[in-house]
Amino acid sequence: MNRMFLAIDRLSHTYFTKTTAVTALDQVSLSVEKGEFVSFLGPSGCGKTTLLSIIAGLIEPTEGSVCIDGELLWPREANAAMARRAGGADSPIRRAVGYMLQQDYLFPWKTIEENILLGLNITGTLTPETKERALALLTEIGLGGVESYDPNQLSGGMRQRAALVRTLATDPKLLLLDEPFSALDQQTKLKLEELVWKTLQQYGKTAVLVTHDIEEAIAMSDRIFLFSPRPGRLVRTFLIPDELRRCSPLSARQHPAFSALFQSIWKEMESLESGQ
């Protein structure tokens, strides 16, 4: 693994309950380059959200290692030692990661401004400059003037955009998107895909998108990792052709190469299901 931004090596995770031990991830290895946009695609139960939670530092994997920007996040022993050296309770790598959930989860008891500054507050990086930047980002994303609103005064698409600003405000090096468009209506979803893609492109962010929507994965990513369910295994990697990569999500959907790629991924997913 030379200069890979995100390197995952032989990662396995098993959930335990009183009666069962379910293996969610089985020996997954992959890597993501800096500035790349990748998707984890697969049916439900393929462990893609588990993988994202592990990368976010929320779940400790049973086996394997995760490296972000040259720093070891898992296994924990190494991570904890590094955190001690850094003098903090938490590893500094954790702060390099931004996470966006399926729903916006804006805090209803806070105004939009308080919500987007939440990450800066928690990480103790709230300064006049970072605040300025977060508010500028809010305007840039088309939400100027709603700072003092309560989240429930905003529409679903606006709320998800505010959540994106909250995630980007801490300037994360790696963005994790956990099906952030799945709860939206089709029109809002397409617009937001476009916006997220452009924003990430503009800031040169590395991003991982979890989705079960093939079209979304093709339209947004540079590479697609296809997972099979129970146990979650990485079965194939699809490289998106250059001409599609260069297009924004909306125009990629119109591109002649789009449906061919869709067909081949679809077939692959079908064969996974029949192989079960």
Added chain:
Amino acid sequence: MNPVNNRINALHDAYLAALRKERRVIRLWQAALLVAFFAVWEAASRFHWVDPLLFSSPSAIFKLFLEKIGDHSLLTHTWATLFETMLGFVIGTAGGALIGALLWWFPRLAKTLDPYLVVFNAMPKVALGPMLIVALGPGFTSIIAMGVVISIIITTIVVYASFQEVDPNYMKVLRTFGATRYQCFKEAVLPASFPAIISTLKVNVGLAWVGVITGEFLVSKQGLGYLIIYGFQVFNFTLVLMSLLIVALLSTVMYQLVALIEKKWGSRR
């Protein structure tokens, strides 16, 4: 455009007028009911439909009220009860919320204490009265303790339950920023549980009154509870009923104050 707007405005005004009228009618009926109640009571007592010795009469109660105001004794008793109730209410609520927070903070403590909380909650707390008086002495301390004991366990249980019901995804958002447990509590758990905490305030107003009046029954030194039990013992039911009316009035005022707080602080959801 304009005629339509005018028509809609007129309809809206009519709707508002109807609402106001309905409100007035209800208020009128409520007032009428109050007047009728006291009138029938007075008449029943005057014409001996009921025994005036047992059921007294509004006029007798009012006379006694003026008399007791005049010799300053009523104010002393009322103040004592009010003071005990407010302290019992505040300590019971704050203590319960604090214990609830501790249980949330230390899950192992919560699991350990669970059966004890169940037993303590199921137990009628007023039964502890005699023990409290023995332990704390027959004074206002044990009366306040009654007010506390009766409300603290249920507050603990309600507050802890509401802490646990907070959507874990809010915590997930915070944890992705590397939030500490204290930050999770301050930013998500506490504000999300605020409505539940406010609603225990309302319940606790009633409970604190129960605890304090019962405490005063037992200690029998001063306060409205003492006046009630004393009036009962000397067969002065005018005194009993007067004290009851004051208790009803004060507890209503306290409840309305809490409702006001709820309106002011609980609206941001």
